[in-house]
Amino acid sequence: MKLFNRFPAIIHHDDSTTAPSLDASLPARKWETILFSTVLIWTFLGLCFPMYDTDFWWHLKTGQSILAGNGIPGLDLYTFTDADKPWIDLHWGFQVLVAILYAIGGVPLVTLVKAGVVTAAVAIGWRACGNELPAWKKSLVWIFPIICIAGRGNERPEMLSQLFLAMWLWIAWRSEKQPDWMWWLPVLQIIWVNCHALFVLGLIVGFSYAVDAVIRTRWGGRFGLEPRTDGPPLGAVFVVAVLVALACLINPYFEEGALFPLTLYRKFSVEKEFYRQNIGEFRPPIDFVMQFGLSNLFVISELIVWLVTAASFVWLLVKKGRWSPYRLILFAGYSHLAWQASRNTNIFALVSAVIACQNFAAAEVIRSVSVAGSTAGDRPHQTGKRVKLAQGMTGLFVILTGLVVSGVWNQIGEKNKPFGLGEAPNWFIHDAAKFAGRDGFPMRAFVAHIGQAEVYVYHNGPLRKVFMDARLEVCTQQTFELYNGILAAMAAGDPIWQNLFREGEPPVVILDSRSSRPAINGMLQNPTWRLVFADKTGAVFLHIDTATRLSLPPVDPSPLMYPDGEPKEKSRGK
Structure with missing residues (x-):
């Protein structure tokens, strides 16, 4: 029996898919x-x-890198915790x-x-x-x-x-x-x-x-x-x-x-x-x-x-x-x-x-009867019913x-899919990521949540790297657990998390305004860290020594309070 036949043409008429019943x-x-x-x-x-999808940004960054002639990645490009791990x-x-x-x-x-x-x-x-x-x-x-x-x-x-x-x-x-x-x-x-x-x-x-x-x-x-x-x-x-x-x-x-x-x-x-x-x-x-x-x-x-x-x-x-x-x-x-x-x-x-x-x-x-064998009144009735239902x-x-x-x-639905195009407003930390990538800023970043780390990667990677991002094919469960522990310590005002970064300059910390509010509140109370940037999407913190070196004063944290705009009560003067 002949197993291999020629490939069929892509455009091919087939009565099984076009013929009416x-x-x-x-x-x-x-x-x-x-x-x-x-x-x-x-x-x-x-x-x-x-x-709304934050993964888009690391996909885009990698695609741009491939088109630029850097090849398809084989090792992790974007994190400093898993930098030598195969990707x-x-x-x-x-x-x-x-x-x-x-x-x-x-x-x-x-x-x-x-x-x-x-x-x-x-x-x-x-x-x-x-x-x-x-x-x-x-x-x-x-x-x-x-x-x-x-x-x-x-x-x-x-x-x-x-x-x-x-x-x-x-x-x-x-x-x-x-x-x-x-x-x-x-x-x-x-x-x-x-x-x-x-x-x-x-x-x-x-x-x-x-x-x-x-x-x-x-x-x-x-x-x-x-x-x-x-x-x-x-x-x-x-x-x-x-x-x-x-x-x-x-x-x-x-x-x-x-x-x-x-x-x-x-x-x-x-x-x-x-x-x-x-x-x-x-x-x-x-x-x-x-x-x-x-x-x-x-x-x-x-x-x-x-x-x-x-x-x-x-x-x-x-x-x-x-x-x-x-x-x-x-x-x-x-x-x-x-x-x-x-x-x-x-x-x-x-x-x-x-x-x-x-x-x-x-x-x-x-039906077992053919079109020619059907009764005169049966076919129009069925056709009319089918037309009305269609x-x-x-x-x-x-x-x-x-x-x-x-x-x-x-x-x-979920109230997060309005009809339209473009990016979701006040969703991605673009400005915070660009600010944190300025000359003189640390080359390492701790970004939360991990999805927003992809925005930082898009603007600053692969030269500047993050602690962890959303690529679970790279980051391990152990890294994820450590990341959660750091966030919990930040929220509790416990400085123990800083021990992980003793070698080299402390990283820049970027926290998104929606999912990282407890950590933001904890960092605002930490005297060794300074809020140097804040908008509706996120906050940028620097160690006090780094902020002083860069001559960056503390900024007003109020934009972080209402990422979707001020409450109606406040806007009405109540």
């Missing part, structure tokens, strides 16, 4: 196209909100991309491209569900997954991972009718492994597909399994699996890069108790439910996504007596990731939407889009 007339197809467009418009605009930076492809986009159009362009990439992932995921399910039903299934996706729609490498994951799902679906498409998977994997450590998500899809192929080849037609009459031969499946595995090695770090996802997985599994206490995105969704109840739109949406997808398996089993090993393994695997850490919500939602639609589509009652769902998504643009949607 038996009762879909031209008006129905037109309205379903309009509905699909409104879903994508809502998705895109819902992803257009000011940037596996699989994000370098993403970093080069954002550096180019930033040079052309700044943060607004990066945000627009992010919105476009994630919307493309939704569009591809939609297509991976086939056409058996009417568009109005598809759109109903996709509402809550899109809410989850937008809830974590940040300018991070995840945006590319969502696109690549959707492509994996689409190729896996399409390969059932056109096996040649699966030969694109190794190529896709080479690109993915050089953009984000979550390339392993594609391997989960491939593993699920291969297990399904073996099970249905051996037991298809029994135990509720669909007979495997289509799809690539098993030999070809395993050859592609080997090529995909080898493709993961094609990265600057070879086998260390290919195995790197295990390091990240350990942090939110084996070491999860520590990280979930210190990093919000490592907390499982159940923690947010226990703490805040069901008041968060995005947590509620994730629960609904899980319930709907689980119900789709039951529905298929009841209606057809069938179940899919491929979809069941996928659902179990991605549910595990989702309930381990909230940072996986978006990828879980994307996969679950595809799974649910495929299950519901498989459960659809297929029109109704289109109206719903138009309303949802209006809520996004008007700002009402932001009020319903």
